[in-house]
Amino acid sequence: MDIKITAKNIKLTPAIREFINTRVSKVENFFDNIVSAQVLISVEKKINQRAEIILHTGAKTTINASAVESNLYKAIDAAAVKAEAQAKKIKNKAKARKISKKSVKTLEMEPFAEVMLPQTDVKFSVIKQVEVSPMNPEDAAYEMERLGYSFWMFLDESSKQINLIFKRLDGTYGLIKPIKKK
The missing domain is CATH 3.30.505.50 (Sigma 54 modulation/S30EA ribosomal protein, C-terminal domain)
Structure with missing residues (x-):
C-alpha cells in the first residue's frame, strides 16, 4: 500500500513516519483492498495534535478517520482504530451481501404466472x-x-x-x- 504523509505545523521525524506506516499497515489485516493511504498530521494551537487517515480502496470506497488528542501518537492511534472499525464494518457488510445473494439463489422459484399479478391502480407519489x-x-x-x-x-x-x-x-x-x- 502506498502511504502519503503530510505534516502541517510539525516536523515529520523518521520515528513518526515509522509509527504511521506501522499503524496504518495494520488496517490491511481487516480490509485487503486498500490501494493507497493519505495521512495528515497537524498541530493546532500548540495543544491539540490532529491525525487524519484517508484510505482509498479498489472498490471505489473511501475510509476517513480523524482524531484530536494532546499527544500526536495517541491521535494517530485513535484515528487508526477508527479506520479499522470502518474497515471491519465494510468487510462485514460485503460478507452479508454475499451470503444473502447465495440464499436467494437456493430458493425455489415460483411459477412466473403466479408471481406476476396484474396491477389495477397505479399511484404516483410525485x-x-x-x-x-x-x-x-x-x-x-x-x-x-x-x-x-x-x-x-x-x-x-x-x-x-x-x-x-x-x-x-x-x-x-x-x-x-x-x-x-x-
Missing part, C-alpha cells in the same frame, strides 16, 4: 413538470453532473425529440432516444 431545453447529449451530460442528478431529460437540438441521458453503474453514460412503434 408528479413533476419539467421544462426541457434544446441541447446536445454532451451538454445534457454536463448539466446532469453539474446538478448532481443520475438522469436528465432534454430536447435533442438536432432531432427535436425528447431524449433521456443517465449515468450507468460503470461510470459511463446511457442515452435513451424514442422511436416510433412499428
